[in-house]
Amino acid sequence: MILSGGEIEALCRKAARGGGMPWGLAEESGRAVRWLEARGLAGADALVEVLGRARPRPPRNEGSVWMADCPIFLGATLTDRASEIAPRGADIRVLMGAILLLPALARIARHQSLMLAWPGGRGFLGRREVWLDGEVPEGLIRARPGNLRSGVKLLRVPPRALPQGALEALTALAQRTYAPAHLGQDGGAGAGRTDND
Amino acid sequence: MQLDRMGSFHPTRLSFLRVLLRRMKRDAWRFDRPVFQIAPDGTGRAVYGAHGPKRSYSLVCFAHDLPDEARSDRVIATRWDTTFALFDGVPTEADLARLGKNVPLQEAGRVTPSELTLSRANRSVRLWDHVVETLAGGRQPDPARLAEVGYLMRTTAVYGSGKFGAADRADIADRPELAAPFQAEMLTVWLIRAFVADLIDAMAAHRSPMAVSLDPGLRRGLGIGNSTGLGMAPFLINHPVLLNNWIAAREAALARIRGLERAAAETRAAFADAVDMARDNAAAWRSTHSVQVRKLTDLRADLDRVAAFAFPETRPWDAVWRWGEGALSLEGQEALLSLLLEPHGDLLDDLVETMSADEDAAFPINGGMDLARLEDILETTYAPPDGPAARIWYVSADKLEPRLGEAGPDLAPYAQPLAPLRDAMALRRDLAGRKGRVADFLLDHPEHRHTVRRAQIVARFPYAEIRGDTASRDLLPIDLLRAKLSFFGATRFDPRSDRWVRISLFQGAPYPGDLATCSADEWAGGVP
Numbered sequence: 001m002i003l004s005g006g007e008i009e010a011l012c013r014k015a016a017r018g019g020g021m022p023w024g025l026a027e028e029s030g031r032a033v034r035w036l037e038a039r040g041l042a043g044a045d046a047l048v049e050v051l052g053r054a055r056p057r058p059p060r061n062e063g064s065v066w067m068a069d070c071p072i073f074l075g076a077t078l079t080d081r082a083s084e085i086a087p088r089g090a091d092i093r094v095l096m097g098a099i100l101l102l103p104a105l106a107r108i109a110r111h112q113s114l115m116l117a118w119p120g121g122r123g124f125l126g127r128r129e130v131w132l133d134g135e136v137p138e139g140l141i142r143a144r145p146g147n148l149r150s151g152v153k154l155l156r157v158p159p160r161a162l163p164q165g166a167l168e169a170l171t172a173l174a175q176r177t178y179a180p181a182h183l184g185q186d187g188g189a190g191a192g193r194t195d196n197d
Numbered sequence: 198m199q200l201d202r203m204g205s206f207h208p209t210r211l212s213f214l215r216v217l218l219r220r221m222k223r224d225a226w227r228f229d230r231p232v233f234q235i236a237p238d239g240t241g242r243a244v245y246g247a248h249g250p251k252r253s254y255s256l257v258c259f260a261h262d263l264p265d266e267a268r269s270d271r272v273i274a275t276r277w278d279t280t281f282a283l284f285d286g287v288p289t290e291a292d293l294a295r296l297g298k299n300v301p302l303q304e305a306g307r308v309t310p311s312e313l314t315l316s317r318a319n320r321s322v323r324l325w326d327h328v329v330e331t332l333a334g335g336r337q338p339d340p341a342r343l344a345e346v347g348y349l350m351r352t353t354a355v356y357g358s359g360k361f362g363a364a365d366r367a368d369i370a371d372r373p374e375l376a377a378p379f380q381a382e383m384l385t386v387w388l389i390r391a392f393v394a395d396l397i398d399a400m401a402a403h404r405s406p407m408a409v410s411l412d413p414g415l416r417r418g419l420g421i422g423n424s425t426g427l428g429m430a431p432f433l434i435n436h437p438v439l440l441n442n443w444i445a446a447r448e449a450a451l452a453r454i455r456g457l458e459r460a461a462a463e464t465r466a467a468f469a470d471a472v473d474m475a476r477d478n479a480a481a482w483r484s485t486h487s488v489q490v491r492k493l494t495d496l497r498a499d500l501d502r503v504a505a506f507a508f509p510e511t512r513p514w515d516a517v518w519r520w521g522e523g524a525l526s527l528e529g530q531e532a533l534l535s536l537l538l539e540p541h542g543d544l545l546d547d548l549v550e551t552m553s554a555d556e557d558a559a560f561p562i563n564g565g566m567d568l569a570r571l572e573d574i575l576e577t578t579y580a581p582p583d584g585p586a587a588r589i590w591y592v593s594a595d596k597l598e599p600r601l602g603e604a605g606p607d608l609a610p611y612a613q614p615l616a617p618l619r620d621a622m623a624l625r626r627d628l629a630g631r632k633g634r635v636a637d638f639l640l641d642h643p644e645h646r647h648t649v650r651r652a653q654i655v656a657r658f659p660y661a662e663i664r665g666d667t668a669s670r671d672l673l674p675i676d677l678l679r680a681k682l683s684f685f686g687a688t689r690f691d692p693r694s695d696r697w698v699r700i701s702l703f704q705g706a707p708y709p710g711d712l713a714t715c716s717a718d719e720w721a722g723g724v725p
Contacts, residue, residue, distance in 0.1 A: 001307065005367065006359030023614045024639075024646020031560065058640045073643065080564025080636040107561055159310060159362070178594035179611040183602075 002161050009034040011170050012047055018176030019051035021072065028076050028104075035103040039130060040157040044166040046071075046097035051173060053096060065140070067093040075104025086111035089144035098136045105143055106130060115146040122150040130154040198444050200665035204676025205492065205527040207535040208721070210542055211446055212686030214703060215721060216549050217383040220374060222717035224250050228391075228709035232293070235396060237403040238262050242297065243395070245388045246287060247709070249374050254313070254381075255284040256388035257296050260396060268319050270353045270424040277303070277317035279350065279393070283385045285311050285364065303354075303361075310364040313381040314357045318350040318389055321422065325349060325397070332401035333408045343415055344481060347689055347701045350393045351422025357382045370553065377549050378439065379685060386702050390421045391709050417711075417720075420704030423687065426697035428598045430677040431590065431615050434667065437651060439554035441658035443684050446552045447534065448660070450545040454537050455515040457544075460508065467540035469504070475536060476500045478688070486692035488673065492528040499529025503536065542718065559654050562646070564636025566653065571635055572628055574652045578662055579621040587670035590615035601674065601696070616668035620648040686721075 003011065013030030017023060029047055036043030050070060059068035059077045068074035071094045078085055078092070078101075086108050094101060102125075105114060109125035116123035118141045121134025126149075133151025162170075208215070232244035245256040259280045267276045282300045284292060292311065299306030300315065308315055324338075324346045331338045357379070359365040369375045394416050401408040433440045460468075479497050484490055502524065509516050514537055521533045538545060586604045591611040593600050599615070602608045614620060624645045631638060639646055655662045666672065675692045682690065687700035705720045 002309070002362055004310070004359030004362055005365045007362070022644040022646060024648075024650060025643055027560075027647060027650075031557075056643065058643070076562075076643075076646065077636070077640060080562050080639060082561065083563075083565055175594065177592060177611060177613075178597065179591045179600075179602075179608055181593065181595040183607050183611075184593045184595060184600065 001167065002159050003167075004159055005034045005038055008037055008044070008162070011174055012044065014174035014177050015170040016047065016051060016072070016173075018173040021051075021056055025056065025072050025076060029072050029100075032072060032075065032100050032103040035106070036099060037160070037162070038156050039154045040160075041099055041102070041154070042163075043100065043103075044162045044170060046099045048166045048169045050097040050100065052169075065091040065093055069095040071097045071100035075101050079104045079107045082108045082111055085143075086114075087145060089114065089142070092141045092143065094138060094141075096138055098138050098141065101141070102130070102136060108143075112145045113147055114143045115148055115150070117142045117144075124149045124151065198660055198664060200663060200667075200672070200676045202527050202531065203663065203680035204673060205531040206680050206683035207532050208683050208686040208688060209447065209450075209535045209538045210546065210718065210721070211450065211538065211549055211552065212684055213377060213379045214383045214387070214686035214706075215718065216377045217380050217387065218706065218712065218717040219546070220377075220380075221247070221249070222712055224374075225713070228712075230395070231287075233395065233399070235260060235399045235403075239396065239400045239403075242293065243392055244288065244293070245391055245709070247384060247388065252285075252372065252374070253287050254384060255286065255288055256385060256392065257282050257284050257288060257293060257300065258389070258392045259297065259301050261301065263319075265322060268322070270319060270351070271426075274353065275303075275305070277301075277353070278320045279318045279389075279396075281314075281316040281318070281385060281389055281392075282308055282312045282363075283314040283316075283381055283388075285313055285369075307362045309362055310368065312363045313369065313375075314355055314385045315361055315363060316352055316355040316385050316389065318352045318393070318421065320350050321346050321348060328397055328411070329400050329404065332398065332411060333404035335405070335407040335409050337409070337412050337415060340415060340418075343418060345483070346422075347418075347704055348420045348422035349397055350389070351424055351699065352386060352389065353424050355382045355385055355423075357385075376553055378443075378553055383685065383702075386421050386423075387706070388709070390419070390703050390706075393421065394419065394708065416708070418705060420688070420701035420706070423682075423700050423702060424697065425678055425682065425700070426598075427600060427674055429681060430674045431599050431613070433663065433677055433681055434615050434617065436554065436556060437654050437661035438556050438559045438658050440663075441654075441661040442552050442554045444660035445658075446548040447538075449551075450538050450541070450548055451518070451534055453544050454541050455512070455518055457514055458512060459510065460513045464540045465508065465513075468536060471536050471539040472500060472504050475532060476504065479532075482689055482691075484691045486694070488675075488695075489690070489692050492526070495526035496528045496532055499525045500532060503529070503533055559657065560650070562635065562639070562650055563653055564634060564639065566635045568628060568631050568633055568635060568638055571649065571652060572625070574656045575621050575625050575628075578652065578655050578664070579618050579625075580664070581622065582618055582666045582669065586616060586619050586666075586668035588616075588668045588672065590667070601672075604668065614647050616666070617648070617651055617662060618666045619668050620645075621652065624648045624652075 009030035012033040013026045016026035016029035033043035033047050054070040056070050056073050059074040106125045113126040124131035131149045131151045131153050227248040229246045235241040240260050240262050243258040247254045263278045280301045282296055328338045398410045506517050521530050589602050589604045589608045590613040591608050674696045678698050679690050682700050689701040691699045707715050
């Protein structure tokens with residue numbers, strides 16, 4: 001099933017919440033996956049992986065490397081420090097779903113374009129451009145201010161179907177945010193039987 | 198902006214359906230009906246085209262044969278009398294075939310980025326058969342009965358912005374004709390109104406060779422009804438920058454008018470005409486909900502007093518506003534605001550351009566903010582509520598719609614972040630005694646991230662937050678609905694409970710065929 005960007009964002013926000021994230025990070029999850037999928041990158045698969053395994057423990061800064069197991073929490077932590085990171089860059093290590101860091105770094109790149117490097121690949125994030133050379137792996141990513149483009153420029157892609165496995169996993173997680181029917185309180189939310197006039 | 202005031206808003210000339218008609222009139226849009234295939238039983242399909250300077254849009258309509266017992270306005274309904282999609286361009290036969298398989302299913306079908314909205318409408322059982330029968334008999338329907346209901350059909354949902362696979366708002370927001378909020382949705386409803394009027398004529402004609410068409414004057418007086426419940430209520434909370442921009446535009450408009458030193462004679466006359474129309478409309482406005490009945494009583498008395506106000510020569514509009522703040526009910530004050538805006542289009546219509554919002558731009562959190570500053574924002578924005586939260590907003594698994602339930606441990610795990618005041622109080626508790634920066638605080642307290650975001654938004658956008666408790670036992674969700682619906686341009690706000698309402702859209706407005714030859718604005722001068 002092909003989802004609009006808004007549907008992807010809403011589904012992932014709910015799934016992240018259902019998977020145990022606080023609302024603020026769930027919002028970041030929805031935006032991140034929408035951003036990635038709009039550029040043809042497999043954000044939904046990555047979020048499923050993260051929600052299945054990561055504990056949302058706070059990122060930490062060790063020996064000037066920012067590290068965390070959850071890329072959403074780490075990305076949020078980095079963007080919260082955008083004005084510090086943009087001029088200096090950062091070294092970042094995430095244990096899973098590294099592609100989910102990209103939207104956060106792109107937000108920082110609105111202040112100052114960033115060159116990315118990791119073992120076996122490179123990338124570039126400009127104010128409005130994303131270039132990638134190779135997949136973004138788990139492990140150390142080096143982000144530095146700079147203007148050197150490398151790899152292939154990513155174009156926005158038309159809405160496409162999410163992988164069926166990811167769609168089902170995200171839908172199941174999203175359903176955890178819904179109150180079971182037996183808790184429902186008939187509050188007269190809409191027209192009842194008397195509306196047929 | 199407080200809930201009781203928001204629950205008294207009236208439509209204004211900045212309302213989105215007014216914006217739509219003004220633009221289409223100004224840019225000389227053309228309208229046509231390339232397809233109209235309606236069988237004797239009232240089923241079939243039709244296409245209504247709207248052609249602007251650069252682009253065309255087409256309402257694709259499907260009419261069904263729905264037994265009375267299957268008709269429900271609830272969002273969980275599965276069948277409707279009519280279903281619609283607004284197509285981006287002019288559809289081919291293949292597009293129509295694809296839409297014919299999906300649009301009648303509504304939520305259970307899928308549309309594509311070629312569609313901008315998805316909608317459906319049900320007949321007014323009170324009126325439909327009466328009108329078909331009288332027209333088929335060669336007579337016009339009873340005007341009093343038409344006026345009592347005000348519409349032949351009411352929409353039960355108009356989905357836009359990427360719902361069910363439709364085009365995302367972000368992908369169309371740069372088109373001038375869709376830049377103002379909800380223009381695709383308003384165009385949808387306006388063209389639905391045209392289709393419904395044609396459909397009832399067609400059904401009468403199929404029934405009898407003696408049939409006549411609905412009298413143009415009666416036709417004009419019919420709007421499209423709308424039933425709306427709790428599902429719409431969270432929108433204003435979920436779009437804080439948009440809410441800010443809507444309120445800020447109203448406030449800016451009012452400030453410009455109050456700043457005028459003198460009022461031209463023709464402007465005063467136009468204001469007086471608008472007051473007269475408003476009095477007529479208030480007299481025709483019906484509701485049986487006790488809150489609204491009281492408000493209507495206040496409104497009628499207030500409009501009489503506005504009509505009798507003796508304007509001074511100097512700063513007359515400022516004088517009437519300041520008088521109204523003390524003398525009128527909230528309902529009357531808000532009607533006065535709408536009336537003041539009405540004759541001042543030249544002065545304020547440009548404010549429409551400020552009423553859209555880029556929520557994305559306000560999304561990042563400034564982690565460098567000092568926690569003392571954050572506390573300041575919270576203290577000035579959120580007044581401590583009385584007692585614990587009485588209500589929880591949640592989404593029920595069986596209806597997949599927002600609901601409002603009694604606060605308690607059962608529902609707490611399912612609470613939606615729709616009570617910002619309560620979240621702000623929790624944040625303040627955890628901020629007590631903390632020093633440092635927001636970024637470090639959020640490392641320890643990610644559970645407050647969404648609340649910190651809101652607080653930083655409200656620091657930049659002063660009207661972004663409703664100044665009230667959306668988890669209070671006293672909350673009237675219809676206040677939220679009325680505020681939003683007033684920005685659409687809805688009239689005849691008629692609460693059916695504290696949680697759902699019926700309203701009317703485009704009642705009295707020109708039809709597509711009339712727009713070239715009549716005013717885009719004068720029909721609406723009397724606001725309510």
